[in-house]
Amino acid sequence: MHTHLPPLPRGTGVGPDEPEPARRACLTAILRMSGLRPTRQRLDLADRLLGRDRHVTAEQLYCEASGSGHGLSLATVYNTLRQFQGAGLVRELAFEGMRSVFDTDTSRHHHFYLADEPRILDIPADCLAVSGLPGVPDGYEIDRVEVVVRLRRKAG
Numbered sequence: 595m596h597t598h599l600p601p602l603p604r605g606t607g608v609g610p611d612e613p614e615p616a617r618r619a620c621l622t623a624i625l626r627m628s629g630l631r632p633t634r635q636r637l638d639l640a641d642r643l644l645g646r647d648r649h650v651t652a653e654q655l656y657c658e659a660s661g662s663g664h665g666l667s668l669a670t671v672y673n674t675l676r677q678f679q680g681a682g683l684v685r686e687l688a689f690e691g692m693r694s695v696f697d698t699d700t701s702r703h704h705h706f707y708l709a710d711e712p713r714i715l716d717i718p719a720d721c722l723a724v725s726g727l728p729g730v731p732d733g734y735e736i737d738r739v740e741v742v743v744r745l746r747r748k749a750g
């Protein structure tokens with residue numbers, strides 16, 4: 595007698611590269627609340643980013659995700675990151691001499707930039723006080739101030 599196992603239903607979160615079901619349900623809800631349809635590709639990228647403390651470039655994410663078999667292109671990764679940014683799920687940071695970095699921590703904080711490596715480390719907002727801000731042009735107000743502290747290795 596042959597026993598035929600029913601095929602696994604799609605989208606149950608079962609599989610080697612799938613988030614576990616509870617996390618998957620959570621990510622799906624977050625994407626929906628953000629007005630984004632929870633496609634496999636978005637879920638895959640959301641799983642690598644949301645709730646994790648990361649600073650990643652699109653290229654890094656693409657390299658990670660290209661092994662997952664979801665057929666992600668670098669352009670898709672970029673587009674998805676921009677959508678996530680538009681929805682307030684990640685924040686894009688720009689550092690001189692470095693490709694755009696996406697920060698999964700969207701709260702106000704500052705950064706160390708280790709330009710030689712290159713690497714980015716968080717500085718909690720309350721660890722750095724900014725004073726003596728200049729007056730701003732008429733009709734404008736300061737949205738936020740983000741400080742980048744550039745570090746280099748000590749000589750010797």
Ligand SMILES: [Zn+2]
Nearest residue numbers: 697699705716
């Ligand atoms: Zn950060």
